[in-house]
Amino acid sequence: MRRRALLVGLLFALAVGPAEAQQPAVYPPYPDVWGRELAAPAGRLINGFSVRDFGNGDLLLTWAHHAVDPATGNLQGEGVWTRLEFFAGNARGLSREAAAGLARRYPPPKDRVMARRTNALVLPNGHKVIPSSREAKGVGCWVNYAGELRLFDGDDRMIAQKVVLRLLAVPERREYWTQCEYEQSGDHYFAKVDALNMVLYPLADGTFLAEGTQSPVMIRFRADLTSPFIDAHPNLFVVDAAEVDRVVRAAYYGRGGHRIQYGNDALYDYVMELKKKKKLR
Numbered sequence: 001m002r003r004r005a006l007l008v009g010l011l012f013a014l015a016v017g018p019a020e021a022q023q024p025a026v027y028p029p030y031p032d033v034w035g036r037e038l039a040a041p042a043g044r045l046i047n048g049f050s051v052r053d054f055g056n057g058d059l060l061l062t063w064a065h066h067a068v069d070p071a072t073g074n075l076q077g078e079g080v081w082t083r084l085e086f087f088a089g090n091a092r093g094l095s096r097e098a099a100a101g102l103a104r105r106y107p108p109p110k111d112r113v114m115a116r117r118t119n120a121l122v123l124p125n126g127h128k129v130i131p132s133s134r135e136a137k138g139v140g141c142w143v144n145y146a147g148e149l150r151l152f153d154g155d156d157r158m159i160a161q162k163v164v165l166r167l168l169a170v171p172e173r174r175e176y177w178t179q180c181e182y183e184q185s186g187d188h189y190f191a192k193v194d195a196l197n198m199v200l201y202p203l204a205d206g207t208f209l210a211e212g213t214q215s216p217v218m219i220r221f222r223a224d225l226t227s228p229f230i231d232a233h234p235n236l237f238v239v240d241a242a243e244v245d246r247v248v249r250a251a252y253y254g255r256g257g258h259r260i261q262y263g264n265d266a267l268y269d270y271v272m273e274l275k276k277k278k279k280l281r
Contacts, residue, residue, distance in 0.1 A: 024088060025056065025058075026056045026057055029205075030087055031087055033220065035227065037233075038061070038084075042169065042170070043068065043170075045172070046216040048099070050062045050099075051199070052103065052108060053106055053109045054106060057204070058088055059085070061083065061085070063081070064081045070173075081094050081099045083102065086218060111201070112199055113202075115198070121200045121208055123223045126153070127154065127223060129152075129200060129225070131149055132149075133148075133197055145165070145263075145267060146197070147164070148161055149162045151225055161241040163238070164196040164198070164212070165237045165238075166196060166212070167192070167235035167237075171191060171192050172190065173188055173190055174189055174191045189264060191264055192264055192265065193264060193268050193271050194215055195244065196210070196213075198210040198211065203220070206223055208221055217236070226238065234278065243270075247266050251265070
């Protein structure tokens with residue numbers, strides 16, 4: 001009888017397969033994973049990025065990459081879908097229907113913190129982090145460098161105001177409202193640098209994850225807004241928001257013409273200097 005029970009157990013394990021027989025890890029404790037960059041071949045853009053609660057302390061990421069019309073910047077054709085657990089990894093392809101099924105099965109994290117909301121991410125030390133966006137409210141109409149992270153102490157005094165800049169592999173065509181360009185009728189520019197707009201997800205150890213909306217990265221931050229992932233990445237930089245403002249204002253004012261393009265070009269030059277310094281460390 002015992003031999004028969006062992007045989008039935010073995011057959012069951014073979015039937016369910018290794019993916020179902022092996023239970024996923026439960027977090028925390030967290031492994032030494034500080035960021036993920038969503039993969040896409042050159043010339044294709046990430047779209048359809050989704051973050052879901054995987055139910056074990058991990059987050060499930062799904063996304064698609066698409067071909068792009070170089071003349072208009074519009075996405076073309078069907079996307080190629082991938083799924084990935086942030087801490088566990090396990091990246092693999094899937095169909096669009098399977099991606100939709102995962103979105104139905106796993107809910108969005110309840111404790112996520114988004115820009116233009118009144119809630120904040122509260123850290124164990126009593127400090128608060130708020131993702132913010134100055135889009136369409138800043139002087140001269142900020143376009144793709146409006147996102148920032150604001151850090152407050154326990155008395156609600158702001159102690160840091162940081163921007164995460166991402167150097168793009170190739171320039172990307174971006175559209176904007178025509179009223180943003182006061183002296184011309186331009187409606188697009190070519191972006192070389194982005195500032196990430198963030199959605200935040202707290203973790204149990206006092207760190208937090210930040211989703212770069214419309215940017216293919218998920219970054220884990222310490223409570224002081226630093227991250228080993230950014231330190232090691234050649235094209236990511238954390239800078240004071242005042243520095244971004246200084247560079248962009250200098251490009252916008254005192255000259256006519258296509259100011260939004262000038263602003264991004266100036267920010268690109270600034271980031272290239274940061275890139276040189278990072279290589280020397």
